Amino acid sequence: MKLSFDTADEQFRTEIAGWLANNLSGEFETIRFRGGPGDEHMFGEERKRWEQQMAQGGWTCVGWPEEYGGRGLSIEQQVIFHEEYARAGGPGRVGHIGEGLAGPTIIEFGTAEQKQKYLPGIRNGTELWCQGYSEPSAGSDLANVKTKAEYDQGRQAWCISGQKVWTSLAHESDWCFVIARTDPQSQRHHGLGFFLVNMHQPGVEVRPITQLTGTSEFNEVFFDQALAEDILGEPGEGWKIGMALLGFERGVSTLGQQMAFQNELDEIIALARRNGAAQEPDIRQRISEAHIGLRLMRYNAMRMLSGPADGSLDSAALVYKLHWASWHRSLGKLAMDVLGSEGELLMEPPYELSRLQSLFLFTRSDTIYGGTNQVQRNIIAERGLGMPKEPRG
Amino acid sequence: MNFTFNEDQLMFRDSVRDFFSNEVTTESIRNRWDSDSGRDRALWTSMAELGLTGLLVPENCGGLGLGVVDFIMLAEECGRVALPEPLVDTVLLATPVLVAAGADAQLLQSIAAGETVCAVQSQADALVADADFADKLIVHKAGNLVLLDAESARFQRQDSVDPSRRLFSVEWADDEGQVLAEGDLSAELTASLYNLGALGTSAQLLGLAQRMLDLSVAYTSERQQFGKPIGSFQAVKHHLANVAIKTEFAKAPVYRAAYSVAEALSDVDLHVSQARLSAGEAAILAAKSGIQVHGAMGYTWEMDLHLFMKRAWALNNAWGTPGAHKARLADTILSADYTIGAGHTFASASDAA
Structure with a gap:
C-alpha cells in the first residue's frame, strides 16, 4: 500500500499545473471555477473554445489509450490530472460526456471504423455528445424504454422514433447515444439497441426544460424517424452496452x-x-x-x-x-x-x-x-x- | 384540560380552506410573479368580507374580536396555499400590537373593512415583506415602534429565491410616521411582536409541510415505474411516513404556543421557539422528502412543488433563524433561575387553572 505519489508522478503534476497556469488565463480567466454541475448553462461558447485549447495541448481524453489520441495515463496520473485541473479552477468540460462516457464505450464495443469515425471528434473537442437514456416512462425504470428503432431497408439505416428526457446540453450537442427498442415484441431490457444519432437532422427536435433554478440545462429530445448513423454492437445488446457505459461514469x-x-x-x-x-x-x-x-x-x-x-x-x-x-x-x-x-x-x-x-x-x-x-x-x-x-x- | 379546537373554530377553518383552495390556486400564484404588484387586492377584499382581515380587531371597531387561538389554524391554511398576501402580518402581528399601543379606532376599523393592509418589520430582518402592497407599516427606529404611512416611505425592492416573496428595504424621514410606542412599552411590544412573528411563521410552515406531503402522496400514487405506483415501494412509503410523523408532532407545539401567547404565559418565549423549531423541521423534511419522491419531476419549474419548497426555505429563516431559536431555548433552559423537573416542566403556575 502506498498513499503518496512518487517522483515521476509529482513531475507530471508540475507539468500539468504549469500548462494550466499558462493557458487558463487571458480570455479564459472569466471561466475559471465556472460551468460545472448546476452551472452548465453558463459560458457555453467560451468553454467550447477552452475544450479546443485543451485538445491542442493534448489534455483531452488523457485516460484513453495513446492509439486513440489519449495519453494512456496511469490511474495515479489521472488522479493528479483531475486534481490539478480542479485546483486551478478548470471550467466544467463541455466534452465530458464524450470523453468520459461515449468515448470509452466506443473504444470497448465499437468496430475499427466506428472508432475512427467518432473518437477524433471527441478527442479534438470539435464534437459534443449527449445521453439519450431516460424517457418520461423510463426514469428509475430505465428498462421500460419505448423509443423505437426500426431498420429502414430503403435508406439502409436504423430509424429512431420516440422521446428522451433530462438530456443535458442536448441543444449544444452534435451526437446523441440512444437506447432504443429494436425488437417490438420485446419487454424490458431485452431487444434493445445502442445507437449513435446525429443531432443535426430534421427528425430531431430539442425542447428545453426549465429547472427550479429558472435555468434550462436539461431538455426533452423528440426523435421522429431520425436516422441513426451507427449501431454499437448488435441489436439486442443495447442493455449490456448501456449499462457498461454507466460503469465508466x-x-x-x-x-x-x-x-x-x-x-x-x-x-x-x-x-x-x-x-x-x-x-x-x-x-x-x-x-x-x-x-x-x-x-x-x-x-x-x-x-x-x-x-x-x-x-x-x-x-x-x-x-x-x-x-x-x-x-x-x-x-x-x-x-x-x-x-x-x-x-x-x-x-x-x-x-x-x-x-x-x-x-x-x-x-x-x-x-x-x-x-x-x-x-x-x-x-x-x-x-x-x-x-x-x-x-x- | 382540553387540547382541541371547538366546532366553530373547526368550521371556520374548513370554510377558509375551501375558499383558499378555490381562490389561491398555484396558477394564480404563478401569475402574480409577472405582475407589477405581485399581489391581488381583490382577493384582499374578499378575505375582508369573510371576516378574516378583522379577525383580531375588537368588535367595537368592526372586527370579530377573536383571539390568537382562533386564528392559528387559519394561519396554517395560509401556509397550505402559500398565500402571497400579508394576511398573517396584518391579522396576527399588526393588529394585536396596534391594539396594545392604543391605536386609533378608525385605523382598526379600516383594517377590518379590508381597506388597510399592514406590513411589519422584524428587528431580526432588515427587510420588510410586502411593504409596497401595504398601506401601513410597523417599523423600528431608535428604540421606538413607529407606524408609517406607506406613501411617506421610500422602498427598494429585493427579490427572493421564492418568486412570490417581495422584500423591501424601507427609508423614511424622522418626522414622517407616528410613534406607536417608546421606551419600556416599545421594548415590550417589540418582544411581543417577535413572538407573534415567529408564531405566524410556525403556523405557515406547518401548513406548507402538510401541503408538500399531500402533493407527494398524490404524485407517488400516480407515478408508475416497474409496473406499479412508486408509492407502493417501502422506501418511498417510509420517507413520507417520516414526514407525516414530524408534521403531526409539530401541531401540538404550534397550538400550545398560540395558547401561551393568548394567555400571556410566563414561558411564552420557550413555547414559541419550540413551535418554530418543530414546524420548521417538519417543513424542511417535507421539502427534502417531497422532492426526492417526486424524482426528477420535482426539480422542474413546471411542477408546483417548488412553490412550496421555496416558501418553506424562506420562512424557515424569518422571525429568527433556527439557530437563533435554539439559542433562545438553550439560554432559557440553562439560565440560573429556570427550574426544571417533572414538578416544574409539565406544570407552570400560570397553567394551573
Missing part, C-alpha cells in the same frame, strides 16, 4: 469532483468565518462533518480506483454515488444555513442566483439523477448483499 472522472467539492467547502468555510456563522456550535459541527465526509469520499475513491480497472458495476462503485450525492446535498443546505436569512435574497432580477444559491438548488437533484438514493440502496442490497429482489408489478 463511476470511474476516474469522479476524482476531479472531489477537488471541486473541496473548492465549494472552502468557499463556505470562508463565508462562515466572515459572517460569524463559524461561531455557532451547530454550524461548526456540520462543517467538521462535511470535512470528514469529503476525506472519506476521497479515500474510498482511491481504493476503488486502485482495484481492477474496468467498467463493471461493483458495490464499491455503487456506494460511492450514494455517498457523494448525499454529502453534496447536505453541503448545499449547509451553505444556505451559513448564509441565514440572506440566503433567500437574489443578486439581481429576474432570477439571478448566487453561486451558493445555485449550489443549494442544484444539489436538491444530486440524490435523484444518475440513480436515486432509493434505487442505489436497492442495488446495494440486492446485488451487493445478495438480498431477495423487490417484487415488480
